[in-house]
Amino acid sequence: MLAYITRRLLYAIPILIGVNLITFALFFIVNTPDNIARMQLGVKNVTPEAIQKWKANHGYDKPLLYNENKNGSEALTETIFYTKSVRLFVFDFGVSDEGRDISHDISQRMWPSLAIAIPSLIVGLLVNISLSMLLAFFRGSYIDVTGVITGVVLISISALFYIIGGQYIMSKLWHLVPISGYTEGVAGFKFLILPVAIAVIGGVGSGTRWYRTIFLEEINKDYVRTARAKGLSELRVLFRHILKNAMIPILTGVVVIIPLLFMGSLLTESFFGIPGLGSYTIDAIHAQDFAIVRAMVFLGSVLYIIGLILTDISYTLVDPRIRLS
Amino acid sequence: MNENLITIRNLKTWFDTPRGTLRAVDGVSFDIRKGETFALLGESGCGKSITALSLMQLVPEPAGRIAGGSVHLDGDDILQYSEARMRDVRGSRIAMIFQEPQTSLNPVISIGDQIRETVLQHTSLKNDAAKQRVIELLDSVGIPDPKRRYEEYPHQLSGGMKQRIMIAIALAGEPDLLIADEPTTALDVTIQAQVLDLLKKIQADTGMAILLITHDLGVVAGMADRIGVMYAGQIIEQADREQFFKTPRHPYAEKLFASLPGDMKRGQALAVIKGNVPALTQEFTGCRFVERCDYALPVCNDTVPDWLDSDVSCHRFDPNWQKLFATQQAQQMQAESINRVEPAEELLLEVNNLKVHFPVHTGLLRRVSGYVKAVDGVSLSIRKGHTLALVGESGCGKTTAGKGLLQLLPVTSGEVVYDGMDLCRQNASTLRKLRSDLQIIFQDPYSSMNPRMLVGDIIAEGMIAQGIAKTKQQRNDMTAQLLQQVGLPVDSVNRYPHEFSGGQRQRICIARALAVNPKLIVCDEPTSALDVSVQAQILNLLQKLQSELQLSFLFITHNISVVEYLAHEVAVMYLGRIVEQGHVDEVLHSPKHPYTQALLSAVPVIDPATQQEIIHLEGDLPSPLNPPMGCHFHPRCTHATQACKDHYPQAVSFSGTHTVSCHLYATS
């Protein structure tokens, strides 16, 4: 088990190097720092001096990969590649193009993201599993057909409409909850209701649809027939036998996204004015702050890889058939 | 006579399909007496499994439904029971075990809990008492160390063990009737013997009745008290065992016996049942077997035969019609003799010490930590125009050996000498040319053809690859000729594989292999996926082709009766090695190796006269990853000595052809 995890972690290194090379290529080779400086300065202020000054201020005034003017290891470290990319490996994200400390920002902003993401995940999971079990139990009946069609309609609606519609109805028409905003502590609860509710409703279509397929796949297996032949009631078969097997793909499918919860949701956070990492990224995109976007890309990849490893571990916990070796 | 436990009358179970109502079970009636074993015998698709599921009311819904009839269990019609009431019958009065022990157990619940579930459901035992009962049950089905096994999961057990667990689950409710639906079909013959034995022992202990569903006449002969033969959704004959095996009356049953291969029939064609089982979506106006019957008269076409007092539904036994049949002599086909090639000494291909090992990676750096020694030093020689049978249980490496021989798998070491060349050491282009001489036919006729290709293209593929027929016209001519040779209509070329039945597909596969004029065909269990009557057709075809084309076969199989019928020489494989080989009569009639002896004794035989004492093998086939030290067979061998544990025995020769690898004969 330990050897397995170690190996997976070692395997993550070349992948992160690959991620790093991709982002580096995207951010510094497709566009030279000069281009970015020109972009940031705006058309009016572009002078060669201004560009140089901007690059010097933001640490882009070095060669890309190899510094001929330095000796020894500095020839490699005094480069954009080293200062802007390699340091990401030790989670040193540096400063943003606006001059803020990115690591500090991230540690501040991940909590509001989690405050939305965790309840959304848990409530969503509960709702989706219960609904899909209901549909599976009444498979082939009108309840099932109605549920399936409603599900297709729900997944055909853009997430934007859920948010806009939710805000309009819940906040503007009925004045039930604030339209947007965030405070910490218990008082912030009222701000969470709407975003969480919308996240759950927005995901219920695809979630239920997917889980229903899993349940139906299990229902057709031989062991279910054995369980029925024992004289167990249909509910007992569903809860004790089918649910236990269906939870394996469901849980392991969920585990992979758990680390990514830190990243928050771009849409929800920016619509509801929640100061999390999602809106942080959106703001960075609008301000064209590449340092932040780069940091978020790297962080996202790391979290995804952690998610994959956690998935494998969770398999061994829920499925007795799988032993890691 | 014992009193009846269950009385089934006119049971009908129908399925609604897009092609119409499929009458899978169409008026089945029989009784099972207390404590007896009643066998439902029939080929695949005849409705025997659906009959069993109908008794349990577990027919898959909503497609299937019980359309009529009655099932009286101790006088009560359980078909009238509500679902809730039926649940008290299932598992408690009637229990069931299924064909596939691999999938029939819940993979994520420990076996103990799965048994306990039934105990809790149907007895008043609770907590520790229930657990104690589970351990007793595990013990009674012959699971060693039941306390420890309680916590184990199904994947940790072998197939035979899982079937024992299924039996324990069935026994937990102390049922009056156990339905065993092909309980040993998925198991090897030695394991089958263990499981059948267990069922007999339990029946003797508890006095429960067994409804045994099977297609295997041998199993029926060993187990059943009474027999019902099913055909096309109906029971067509019912008889006591002795009576049935002495004189089967219905033409279908008669044919079934005649189509069984065996050494008595060597050199003659097996009887075949012409045609196919009729579609069950139609309404029948006559006998369902009429299309395929050798005795058929016009009356059979337009009058449905009654269920007669003689317990058979055939006009031949109907007093009203008997005379008609007596005057009209059946157009019985005479058993056609086949030109059986006798041993020529010319070698076609020689395999020396062939090894196929698959590396196993473990640890941090995925280093190779061991090898699965699927084939571990196999030597064979195949003569021209001969059939060498490679016999063994599943997992012994016989298929790997066949594919390794054809260089379809990377060979670890050893040599395969063909035409003076070692195939293992040829470069790709030389090998490609040689491939036309060596062909293969697979077990599963459903997966061995690309479903998206026309039959014509499938057969022509090899010709194109080998450059055998240059023009399209030549290929078309050859394809047509091949199809005729294997007994298929020429217009098959423009159809897809799925339009053919299993037996027809196997014929296409044979035609495909023949297309490149091979000298040797590796037949990898070519008939195990087929029904007995279809198997007979394929075996006849293979024999005919052998005598016409001087083909050699490496016939890989686990079916001893096919070997008896077809093979000239036999090699018995156990855990990657050959333990005994020789002429077919030598090996099958005077087996020397304890494994061969056990294997042969476990094969169920039909003729009660030749019924012999079964040598029971303990445990299962060990893993080829970690084979036992010394003789691989010693942990299961009753004759094992210290020498067997220490080193692998040398081959001992009994005659010019018969060799055995066993320490028993080392000194003699």
Next chain:
Amino acid sequence: MNITSNTIAWWQVMPNVLWTDWLIYLLLIAVGVFVYHARRHEHLRAPWRQILRRRLAMSSCIILLSFATIGMLDSIHFRQATDLRDDGSLRYSNESVSLFDQLVLPLKNNTEKTYSAPFATQLYSKENIEAADGSVSRDYPKLKYGGAHLDNAGRDASKDIQNRIVTATWHAALAIVLLTLLFAIWQSMKNKTQLGCVLLKMWRGEQDGLPWKTVITTLGSIILLIFLSRELATVYHVFGTDKVGQDVFYLTLKSIRTGLVIGTLTTLIMLPFAIMLGIMAGYFRGWVDDLIQYIYTTLSSIPSVLLIVAAVLMIQVLIDNNPDAFTTLQQRADVKLLALCFILGITSWTGLCRLLRGESLKLREADYIQAAQAFGVSNFKIITRHILPNVMHIVLILVVLDFSGLVLAEAVLSYVGVGVDPSMISWGNMINGARLEMAREPVVWWSLMAAFIFMLLLVLTANLFADAVRDAFDPRLRN
């Protein structure tokens, strides 16, 4: 010489094919080849027949086809001749329009000053109006086009609308009857049966197993909508107008092409990679497999939204810094759209690649592949003749399933600011623009409503169709 523009014939145009247009034509050819191929192969034809026999799928298919028709008409771009130069050559307009624009010219040209509600005859906000006598009053000004044909718009509008609906319905009903007859005549000629018999069978749903009633109902509804728009949309703004007075109905129809381009070209771009790499990884195994797995694991480990964001930002900078490469705004927007398709393609091929790798791994062990190897068939032939045809159903299922997701993604990305060019008409941009107006009183809801209805219709039918395709092609579900 004095030649005015009205002496220039309508066909004197200069084709102006955009990059995405080329690719759409390519896609059309590919679909055409596939249809031709599928018609000749029973195993391909059977599932399609099964799909079209399902009522919901048939209906979805027809609706999707009508969307595709609009998208196609909107993909034929040209510049019109404006006048003749002295040397006799034609001078062409700088603005390139599509065939679709030409068909709905009134919608395109009838722009108001600013917002107006659906079917309104007045602007949405009050303005100072100077009367003929010079007095200034503050009122809702009359629209330039919406209801302009009426003398007293406020009084007559509803009556006029009713009349026009009745007219349109009559015309549509006539067209539907004609259409039904045409179908019946075609079927009766094809099957050599009597016309009445065919009609009866069509009514009972027995003709050729196709759900004719559904076909006619769906087509009928579309015809009705076309006639209604012809009667109403030319003189009213049926979905109102937006901030700069453009007709919202026109905008939402134009958005169809953008949505379709993203939904189809993205897959077209990524398919060759995904298929080739996926099959190679699974079939050859070894280091080829390791390398391909590494590539797609790396790509998929970057959260796709962020990768898209990063790539689009970079493309934007690249385009902004090379303004000379594009002559018109339209070309620029088109290249950005294509770039977006590329980026979405790069992020979405990994899933298909992984699936195909797994399937090829399984298939290479299949008996028929081993039989082919036993004949000495070359690897290339095994891949093209055996593996590819047996994974195409997975490709097809995924392509249709991806389509709706991509259409939805466009809206979200445009909202985030990394979608299509702001000058390009798309649902994402419509929603984005309208979102800001939700705070107004009374609410400006019609842009959102129009985008919602059309997006839902497209995505829902695509999803329903995709379900039918999956059911028909996925052998696991077939029995």
